[in-house]
Amino acid sequence: MEAYVAPPVRVHAAVGAAADSRATAGAWPPSRGVAAAAAAPLGVARPARAARVGGQWPRRRCSLAAAHGRRGRPAAQRGVVVASVGGEVPSSTTGGSGAAAATAATSGPAGAALDAPCDTEVLLYDTTLRDGTQQEGISLSVMDKLRVVEKLDHFGVDYIEGGWPGSNAKDAEFFDRAATLSLSNARLVAFGSTRHKSATPDSDANLAALLDSGAPVLTLVGKACAYQVRVVLGATPQENLDMIGSSVAHLKAAEREVMLDAEHFFDGYKADPAYALECVAAAVAAGVDAVVLCDTNGGCTPWEVGTITAAVGAAFPGLRLGIHCHNDCGMAVANSVAAVRALSGTTCGCVVQGTINGYGERTGNANLTTIIPVLGLKLGVPLRVAMASLTSVSRFVDEVANVPQVGGAPFVGASAFAHKGGIHVAAVLKDADTYQHVDPGVVGNATRVLVSELSGRGNLLSKARELGLLREDASVAEVDAWGARARNVLGQVKALEHAGCTFEAAEASVELMLRRSADGYRSPFAMLDFSVLTGLRSGGGPGASGEADTVTRATIKLELLGGDGASGDACPIRVCLEVGEGNGPVDAVNAALQRALRGAYEVLGEVFLSDYKVRILDAERATAATTRVMVEMRDGPRSWTTVGAHPNIIVASVQALLDGYEYVLARRMPECAGGYADVPEADEAVSEGAGLGVPVSAH
Ligand SMILES: CC(=O)SCCNC(=O)CCNC(=O)[C@H](O)C(C)(C)COP(=O)(O)OP(=O)(O)OC[C@H]1O[C@@H](n2cnc3c(N)ncnc32)[C@H](O)[C@@H]1OP(=O)(O)O
Numbered sequence: 001m002e003a004y005v006a007p008p009v010r011v012h013a014a015v016g017a018a019a020d021s022r023a024t025a026g027a028w029p030p031s032r033g034v035a036a037a038a039a040a041p042l043g044v045a046r047p048a049r050a051a052r053v054g055g056q057w058p059r060r061r062c063s064l065a066a067a068h069g070r071r072g073r074p075a076a077q078r079g080v081v082v083a084s085v086g087g088e089v090p091s092s093t094t095g096g097s098g099a100a101a102a103t104a105a106t107s108g109p110a111g112a113a114l115d116a117p118c119d120t121e122v123l124l125y126d127t128t129l130r131d132g133t134q135q136e137g138i139s140l141s142v143m144d145k146l147r148v149v150e151k152l153d154h155f156g157v158d159y160i161e162g163g164w165p166g167s168n169a170k171d172a173e174f175f176d177r178a179a180t181l182s183l184s185n186a187r188l189v190a191f192g193s194t195r196h197k198s199a200t201p202d203s204d205a206n207l208a209a210l211l212d213s214g215a216p217v218l219t220l221v222g223k224a225c226a227y228q229v230r231v232v233l234g235a236t237p238q239e240n241l242d243m244i245g246s247s248v249a250h251l252k253a254a255e256r257e258v259m260l261d262a263e264h265f266f267d268g269y270k271a272d273p274a275y276a277l278e279c280v281a282a283a284v285a286a287g288v289d290a291v292v293l294c295d296t297n298g299g300c301t302p303w304e305v306g307t308i309t310a311a312v313g314a315a316f317p318g319l320r321l322g323i324h325c326h327n328d329c330g331m332a333v334a335n336s337v338a339a340v341r342a343l344s345g346t347t348c349g350c351v352v353q354g355t356i357n358g359y360g361e362r363t364g365n366a367n368l369t370t371i372i373p374v375l376g377l378k379l380g381v382p383l384r385v386a387m388a389s390l391t392s393v394s395r396f397v398d399e400v401a402n403v404p405q406v407g408g409a410p411f412v413g414a415s416a417f418a419h420k421g422g423i424h425v426a427a428v429l430k431d432a433d434t435y436q437h438v439d440p441g442v443v444g445n446a447t448r449v450l451v452s453e454l455s456g457r458g459n460l461l462s463k464a465r466e467l468g469l470l471r472e473d474a475s476v477a478e479v480d481a482w483g484a485r486a487r488n489v490l491g492q493v494k495a496l497e498h499a500g501c502t503f504e505a506a507e508a509s510v511e512l513m514l515r516r517s518a519d520g521y522r523s524p525f526a527m528l529d530f531s532v533l534t535g536l537r538s539g540g541g542p543g544a545s546g547e548a549d550t551v552t553r554a555t556i557k558l559e560l561l562g563g564d565g566a567s568g569d570a571c572p573i574r575v576c577l578e579v580g581e582g583n584g585p586v587d588a589v590n591a592a593l594q595r596a597l598r599g600a601y602e603v604l605g606e607v608f609l610s611d612y613k614v615r616i617l618d619a620e621r622a623t624a625a626t627t628r629v630m631v632e633m634r635d636g637p638r639s640w641t642t643v644g645a646h647p648n649i650i651v652a653s654v655q656a657l658l659d660g661y662e663y664v665l666a667r668r669m670p671e672c673a674g675g676y677a678d679v680p681e682a683d684e685a686v687s688e689g690a691g692l693g694v695p696v697s698a699h
Pocket residue numbers: 131134164166167168193194195196197221222223232233234243263296
């Protein structure tokens with residue numbers, strides 16, 4: 001056995017050079033009876049053992065491409081996204097995917113690339129519904145799976161692996177129901193393993209379930225590593241080759257498109273390249289349409305994957321290859337991209353398997369929401385997907401799977417284009433390219449500016465612009481005035497964050513500070529005082545059990561804008577005394593506030609308190625610790641968050657509550673807004689995650 005030895009690191013040149021020197025036809029290790037490939041039809045190197053598997057050496061062609069009927073057509077005819085490399089965007093039709101946006105995506109100095117464009121047709125193969133559901137905590141219903149299929153088909157992936165019909169009744173039902181879907185872009189794939197070593201193809205239940213699924217594409221997992229074959233299957237190397245060959249042949253006889261997922265391929269190749277290649281050859285001999293090389297344990301590096309993939313490509317030049325990577329070293333995306341690059345210039349393209357949001361067993365699979373834009377926008381690979389829907393697809397799948405979004409996910413995360421540092425924001429205001437590697441709109445995401453103690457004036461000015469307070473057509477005097485206000489509000493933000501507030505997730509409080517700083521702003525109300533009483537109420541009385549009950553009562557005194565008009569003042573003020581009871585002190589104050597404010601201002605409509613979060617900031621101070629309170633209010637689909645901080649939890653809560661009510665009144669009552677009465681409400685907070693593919697607003 002000849003073990004794989006990693007080549008010395010040679011950046012850029014490594015892949016091609018290694019492929020040339022190690023894996024040109026006939027050059028890969030001749031151990032295990034591998035014949036020289038000079039006579040192999042279509043240049044496929046022939047291991048001697050492969051002849052025993054399939055009998056006759058098959059003629060190979062890229063039958064997947066034929067199945068799709070797309071090979072050879074120029075990108076422009078396929079309606080692909082062709083993104084720029086090196087700041088230049090080839091002209092293309094985009095099928096609505098946004099060539100113009102793609103141009104913007106990589107224009108400017110940040111778009112300059114050293115790599116040559118990658119010349120490989122890539123077919124995107126989504127396995128969210130199969131390998132993705134192997135992630136701890138994910139379980140999808142049949143209905144969930146069907147919804148995801150429709151979304152992914154619409155998005156434009158080429159293959160959707162729906163599950164393993166031989167595994168469970170749910171997946172079998174899924175394929176029954178999926179048969180009625182009419183997909184416009186994707187081909188549905190059913191997944192299963194090669195036949196059991198003790199079964200014949202005809203008697204194998206798993207192969208039967210695959211055929212029964214009715215799926216047009218069937219993917220078989222077959223082992224490509226002698227160690228795994230011995231330990232896990234308890235089979236001989238030859239038995240495994242027979243299992244691969246006979247299983248593929250059985251499915252091909254039913255005229256399905258068949259792929260082999262060569263499990264543990266890279267580890268197998270590193271230990272014994274000849275045997276790993278014999279496994280591929282066994283599938284090829286049986287007529288497989290594509291062989292997908294798997295880094296099953298996720299332990300490979302991009303240079304290993306690139307080198308080995310190039311070697312396999314050179315050994316089987318007529319065969320369509322694919323890549324399937326796991327993320328155990330955090331390199332699944334890099335490994336997948338390395339495989340695509342290694343196949344650049346080959347004629348059969350590359351099937352790239354992965355999952356939306358990187359779901360998958362252990363640390364996950366290669367994340368398609370990263371691979372897709374990297375291939376499309378950085379390597380210039382033509383893809384058929386609607387790139388501008390990428391963020392929405394990611395959030396949709398998280399929603400269906402009930403998995404929290406990863407804010408820092410490249411391209412699609414809520415923080416992917418969120419700028420916090422004052423220096424960054426000041427630069428982004430001059431030119432977004434200064435701190436963004438692509439235009440977020442190209443992937444359906446949006447630039448966001450966060451306000452915190454790390455802000456500079458620019459962050460506040462940007463907020464004022466976003467809110468329509470500082471208009472595009474503002475005069476020099478107005479811009480100057482807002483510059484001074486921004487400086488002032490910035491000072492408040494820094495002082496309040498020092499006192500325990502945090503404004504990143506409480507943008508309604510920031511907006512209020514900006515509005516209050518504007519000329520002519522009038523607070524709709526002011527709290528003059530409040531008191532809360534908590535005690536025990538006797539449950540006595542005739543016939544009662546006598547058990548004591550808690551009572552919590554709040555009394556508030558407010559000054560309200562508006563009145564009976566008798567004073568003749570355009571904005572008269574009246575004083576209101578109100579009482580509320582509740583489960584606890586904050587509930588009681590809120591009840592009193594609602595009663596007072598709803599009575600005075602109809603615009604409050606159905607506003608209610610939807611979330612209340614408390615965090616103790618300096619726990620070591622025990623009961624004297626500062627408390628931060630975040631309050632979320634909601635009115636129909638809209639929500640907004642405010643913050644308060646104080647050593648007294650009730651005071652912190654009341655601060656946040658008052659801001660929450662003032663925020664909505666300030667937006668809806670022209671008499672509060674001063675010169676900013678006509679601020680549109682269209683951009684009002686939409687709760688995080690609710691808007692798919694729209695800028696995420698965290699009010
Ligand atoms: C790398 C991957 O992600 S591969 C996909 C992994 N996903 C899953 O396993 C999810 C679905 N799995 C299942 O529902 C079940 O494991 C089933 C239905 C496939 C099998 O269940 P069981 O028959 O009870 O077997 P069990 O799971 O205990 O053991 C797996 C069997 O598959 C065999 N097997 C494993 N890989 C292969 C293969 N590539 N080809 C043929 N047989 C295989 C094993 O040898 C073992 O059989 P044995 O015990 O006779 O040696």
